[in-house]
Amino acid sequence: MVAFGKKMKERQIQGWQRYYINYKLMKKKVKQYVQQIEVGTLDRRHVLKDFSRMLDNQIEKTVLFLLEQQGLLASRLARLREKHDALQDQPDISNVTELREAYRAAGQDLLKLLSFVEINAIGLRKILKKFDKRFGYRFTDYYVKTRANHPYSQLQQVFKHVLYHPTLDVQGLGAVVGAISRNLHELQDRQGSYLSIYDQPVLPLQDPVVDSIKAAVDRLTNSTNFLNFLGQHALIMQDELPTPTDELVDDQRYHFMSLLLNLANTFLYMVNTYIIVPTADDYSMSLGAAATVCGIVIGAMAVAQVFSSVYFSAWSNKSYFRPLVFSSVVLFIGNAMYALAYDFKSIAILLLGRIFCGLGSARAVNRRYISDCVPLKIRMQASAGFVSASALGMACGPALAGLLQTNFKIYKLTFNADTLPGWVMAVAWLIYLIWLCISFKEPSRDTEENHRPHESNAGMLTLFNGHFLAWYFANLPLSGQ
Structure with a gap:
């Protein structure tokens, strides 16, 4: 390049x-x-x-x-x-x-x-x-x-x-x-x-x-422009001066089905995040926990996502396919644990399931794929699709939970309003994993991308030290030695 x-x-x-x-x-x-x-x-x-x-x-x-x-x-x-x-x-x-x-x-x-x-x-x-x-x-x-x-x-x-x-x-x-x-x-x-x-x-x-x-x-x-507004909120910027050579490289690396799989991952993850909101308090209380534990159950996924952003960002420097596979497997396990907590009567398994779901967040990979592999001419539309998929998932999660109002048992497994969100998402991630293995195409990589780990590390440094750095720079004298 x-x-x-x-x-x-x-x-x-x-x-x-x-x-x-x-x-x-x-x-x-x-x-x-x-x-x-x-x-x-x-x-x-x-x-x-x-x-x-x-x-x-x-x-x-x-x-x-x-x-x-x-x-x-x-x-x-x-x-x-x-x-x-x-x-x-x-x-x-x-x-x-x-x-x-x-x-x-x-x-x-x-x-x-x-x-x-x-x-x-x-x-x-x-x-x-x-x-x-x-x-x-x-x-x-x-x-x-x-x-x-x-x-x-x-x-x-x-x-x-x-x-x-x-x-x-x-x-x-x-x-x-x-x-x-x-x-x-x-x-x-x-x-x-x-x-x-x-x-x-x-x-x-x-x-x-x-x-x-x-x-x-x-x-x-x-x-x-609406698409640029969405692209900016997705933190996916177009700041290069494109040339015909760049467009050719982009076209060679671009694969529509792989982009669609990244957007589907984004959508499913946001559904996964919000599908438990309507029932988390009842679920926690049914396991003997206080109603206030509901906030911990919901927030555990977001806290774990902070850590997942670190290793997924670094992993995406070498591959896109393997992080997505790992994400799908971890999310399948996390949702299954969330659903099984009811029959095991264990609040610990419930919380551990939600932590696993947070550790499976591949949103850093999804954004990185759009930034690196989608041609400039449609990158902003893809960025808009990323934000739209996120927003749609946030809306569909609670709505889907409202439809899962039933109660029955198969063998020793309970399926009710509390456990069905976990079972439904576990099945969804299993189907996604199969689709991913069949359709995803790993893009070729150029030498320039091998230097990207520095960017990921710098990004996490600013995440944890942002307030300190802001104070430091605000008090830094720049006139004179």
Whole structure:
């Protein structure tokens, strides 16, 4: 797979190279920090201060160039506006055509500027992600919080929202986009010079430049898009610069049935989590426990899931199939134990069954599969499917429990409203396991993925130490040595 730095360089606009964020330099600097810390020539506090200062300088360079280009475009559009106004009194077909081409040329330059913003935003997010991964810090959170909220921050000019979402704050370019679109609309032959984009004209504006601008702006401001909203909540981000080679690799690794199996795993797990909620209190009391134990029974699965996230994240660096098989087996055992606790009259077996269910949570694998193996062109839809499957499972769990209102025995096994949720889910996981073994296709892996364990470890470090790190960074002086 082509390295991000190389892809970024290929996408850079000729003549503007020195104004882009120097991703290669910062990546090299991060590597040097690691080496210097290992030999003891630098401490981590100095690294944070030095890297923050480097980022500030890189962003300032980019933002000042952006503002300069915005000003040039604004001045250019102001001159075109004067020519446009002159045409209102003395319309001339040749002058209208010439003016339209001038607006289109300005639109092409605006497209370059939008591309400039996008590539720099992705580069900044990537280098922050790399820094967090190598050092195990929540440096990104600290950096954005301190810079974006400061009244003199360069960061909030362009990148305020980029670091958390695949979006861009392009409000500063909004006036330029609007001016080009509106004036080209007025110059459209079939609509004369009296209608405006604000008048809801019958005929839409038909101009490839405006279509390209709209597509670029939509790509940069897609936070209002429902699929992106769901994708962000699934923590599955698209922050690469795709190339035809990447798309080919994605297509080779992508297998629809395997994706469907991951979504089915997500759905079944959420059903498993919530199916016991309506009956957990009665079940606990029938085994001689206090009603308050119900909360422990429900929460035991969530607590165990914290630990399962660690080993499933690490395991997914080597395989997707084996963790899913293990998850299904553990969940089958956990649900069977939950159901059998009634006949054994043991609250301990009940709790142990729920802990087993939590230890079988493969949601980290499900998210990782979508992030790594689904092509970019449908990744956001797959991410939306992940969140939708979770939400549907949460709704179906209690509803299914409401339907399991019966009471009978087969041999010495009791089937009633308390035990049926366990039996039903045990059967569901057994069927899923068979489907998994028949249909799942293990994707091929490239060398880059072998470095992912660092990311998983860093993620767990921030989970357990987030509050301490937030305090530490909030009190870290960054001005001076």
